[in-house]
Amino acid sequence: MNRFDYIRPASVPEAVAAAAVPGSTYLAAGTNLLDLMKVGTMRPERVIDITRLPGLDHIEWLADGSVRIGAMVRNSDLAYDARFARTFPAVAEALLSGASAQLRNAATVGGNLMQRTRCAYFHDLASACNRRMAGSGCDARDGENRLHAVLGWSEHCIATHPSDFCVPLVALDAVAEVEGPHGARDIPVDLLHALPGATPERETALAPGELIVALRLPSEAASFSGNARYLKLRERTSYAFAVVSAAAALEIEGGLIRKARIALGGVAAKPWRAREAEAALVDMPASTEAFTKAAELALADALPSGDNAFKIELARRIVVRALNLALEGTPEVMPALPASPFSTTAGATHVA
Amino acid sequence: MSPEIASRTTQPRRHGSNSGQPLTRRDGVLKVTGRATYAADNHPEGMLYAVTAISRIARGRVTALDVTAAKAHPGVVEILTPANRPPLSHDPEEKMLPFGFRVEVLQNDGVRYVGQPIALVIAETLEAATEGAALLNPQYEVADARTNLSNGDRFDTASVGIGMPARTAHGDIAVGLAAATHVIEADYVTPAQYHNAMEPHAVVAEWDGDRVTLDMPNQAMALSCASYAAYFGIPAENVLIRSPFLGGGFGSKAILNGPQILAILAARLLKRPVKLALTRAQMYGPVGHRGHTWQKLRIGTDSNGRLTALHHHALCATSSFDEFLEAAANASLPLYESPAILVEHEGLRLDTGTPGPMRAPGEASGSATLEVAMDEAAVACGMDPLEFRLANYAETEPGTGRPFSSKALRECYSEGAKRFGWAGRPIEPRQMRDENGFLVGWGMGTAVFHCPHFPAEARATLRADGTALVETAGADMGQGAWTALAQIAAEALGLDPDQVEFHSGVSSLPDGGIAGGSGHTASAGLALNNAGEDAIAKLAALATADPASPLFGAGNIGVVARSGRLHRLDDDGRSESYVEILARAGQAEVIGTAKAARDQEAAAAHAMFSHGAVFAEVKVDPDLGQIRATRLVGAFAAGRVINPRLVRSQYFGGMIWGASFALHEEAITDHRTGRIMNADLAEYHIPVNADVPSLDAILIEENDPYVNPLGIKGVGEIGITGTVGAVANAVWHATGVRVRRFPIRIEDLIIGWDTSRK
């Protein structure tokens, strides 16, 4: 690990000022950053520890029914907040399907949003990677790319964004509150992560030095609470990143779908909102047939980026399943295996 | 002896003291309170940190290292490269018998696999050493990586594993196949797997003149002392290895490796203690792995479902410069009766680190494919897989006709099947669904593992206060040697385990043999037993010769040791305590010693194996293809059980590994570069608790008078065998899809999907 300066600012303005110096990086729980520093993918000269900034660890309910979550709130604390989990069950389920209990206890909301891709070539300094070093090439393109993107990728980068949390967030129109050298602004989470295009090194909409201070979920998102699920396909029952995942939320009235929200995870460099598929469901009777059509639309533009055509078929199927689960209704209690296709199986009594 | 323990004499007592009791680990409290000292927990005064720089190419030459930049980094003390590495007294290209492998210790600038050490950086802190290694920025002359079937060099081999013949033939395969009514023929692939012991390979080396102390996890202390001695040109007794606890070894800590030798060398050069601990990623290369195999099986059966021919061919990967070939096909030798059996192996040279023994070496990979092939043969015959195996049950060792020293496999089959609820299983696949619509499948496999016995020594000291000290250089990798070996010694000494102090895990103690091959409890245990018996015999000699003893004159009749007293064999009422005997004799102690080994005549006359039967249930999501091994039941017969709690835990560990082999575990290589792209525990998947929600291991009783006087076989590895096949067969039974490549993946099971993959 390279030598770096460790800076612990006392306030958000101090943090932003400290991070404005080139070569700086924010440190939250470090569950992603430290791994990247150990392998050398990141070699920051200045590490700005934001874990002790005051006022960033609250969950605040605003008068209009929306919720504002401080960027330092731990993943577990958010998922186990009773009111939050009741109001935004798919978000809680997505959080609990991520990583392990230990990691969730540490990981922060801001860090989860800003975590980097798991593309193995991004982590391997001996490989060419446009995302790590602009213009160096993409060794994943013809490499081990079974789990890489099938939507929105480019010749320059085929990586996926690994977050589970972000998938229901984009489905529910969450917004990130940002403070930076040029003041404060809001960025919808859907616009936070960039598709690679010709500049995969530009991963997010954040300008250098900008800090996510909070995340807001609008009050309208609460209207899905009775029919919202997150479903995640994994290569082991727990503690694995998604092969593909989907968040689905429905508002149903008299057997007809009034509103639908669909987003996919593990398929693109950003959590993938499927707006056309959502639109196709509006005013339709809720049925597997309608869901299948929606899934077709959601994946209409999908293309394998390598050895991963099977992911397109799986993504279609998981959209249909997630919508069907949402239709069945949000479970009374969080499943023992959150987001797992096996969550209905008897035998597992713990949160894994 | 505390009064509390003494008062227990009024309690009903079992005969003997403790073997067979499910004692909890003697080292358990130390471990859960963090006070068990593992190698890397040692920090002698003045210690330096060593970090290896490793190659990122698979083949070629290092043409430049920026030693200047690395040396300039604050805290860096020294950098070893091929240009300045001090001499070693043993040629690293020379294999050291019996288990020595060729190692990379900077003998030249050549690179023969990814992850090979190409320099060693020593610094005042771990951070400085790590950064120093990064700053070396190696430049290479790169040759093409040969890491797969298409570009590796195939070669014929005379031996596999460690000194086993590569080819064994009984009867005539062509005749057997011609006589068959059904022949199944299939190709299977097993991947490279890495040991991934929780504790990385580590060493803290401290020299004092020409003596060296090594804190390191080690499965073969005496052999290692001799090997290190050869490398450093000192007598073996000048090497002291302290290895009280190992955080798993699985075979990877029985063999010397380059990084550890270099760290010891650095400590000698710099005259300061040096610590080296590999990172997780650095464990994918120089410390062995389970080699990639490509296997073909042909099974012929007659109209009654009896085998007419069993042909198992294994192509096994090894490195470009050394040989360790999985003896995979040998798994087909001991289990099923057939007039013709042919097992054969070929080698394939790849630009990888040399494979090595990894928990159930050979058997794991070979049993995986054999048990799937047997399932396919049962299907071809229209028979239930269990019925099919019973129809081909070997009463004596196939081919040789030697009797088994013991074999309670029938009981394993029947008890396992009963506990699992095997009866009524539909013979056709894709017939069962659970209440939630998941596909359900049941599969089974036979487990088998040989039971070697290593020479071992021990010492037992009976002390004037009636307690004992027993000593052997055993290795506890987590299996519970601290507990089970002490139980054996206590039993031989007629004492309660609490009265027995056990010293182990240090090479200066009597040689406890190798902790490998599932043979440690039997080997070190027999030595301890015999040392204990020797001490008791000496104590008895004192008593029976002493006119003042109630045992006077019982020399010919004999005595039995129980609860700290010797009793006349013919008159239980006449007895005397160890304390009294020693006090009257005016002796502070009596010392018993033993060297134990297997009776070679018994070994030659018998086939010796542990056996078992594993039954698996899997559930598969019919649309999404996700798989879960929802229920595993194993029944195992492995001779005498010393501690059922520990034994069950060994079986669980093995069965979990079997599920891992079948469904999760695989090193993924980018064949363009030879680099392993998932060399970390986030991406190299092994099961988590949720993957094995229900495990059951049944201990089948078995008395074996031949394996050794204690009747102990071994339990450490057998659990993997049988389980891989059972899980894979259950996946077939659930889905109707036969996957012949491990691990089975989601995309293999999406019906109607092209399952071809790299």
Ligand SMILES: Cc1cc2nc3c(=O)[nH]c(=O)nc-3n(C[C@H](O)[C@H](O)[C@H](O)COP(=O)(O)OP(=O)(O)OC[C@H]3O[C@@H](n4cnc5c(N)ncnc54)[C@H](O)[C@@H]3O)c2cc1C
């Ligand atoms: C073994 C393993 C398994 C995992 N499995 C999953 C999984 O299944 N699903 C899943 O979703 N995630 C998974 N994760 C990822 C995990 O969710 C992230 O590591 C975690 O959320 C990051 O949060 P953190 O607070 O530790 O961030 P850090 O590691 O501290 O930071 C991560 C990045 O975000 C930046 N950053 C942090 N906070 C802010 C902020 N407020 N504003 C701007 N930038 C910021 C940092 O500079 C850094 O670049 C896994 C991680 C590991 C190690």
Ligand code: SF4
């Ligand atoms: S896919 Fe993206 S992250 Fe991966 S190697 Fe290519 S450019 Fe880098």
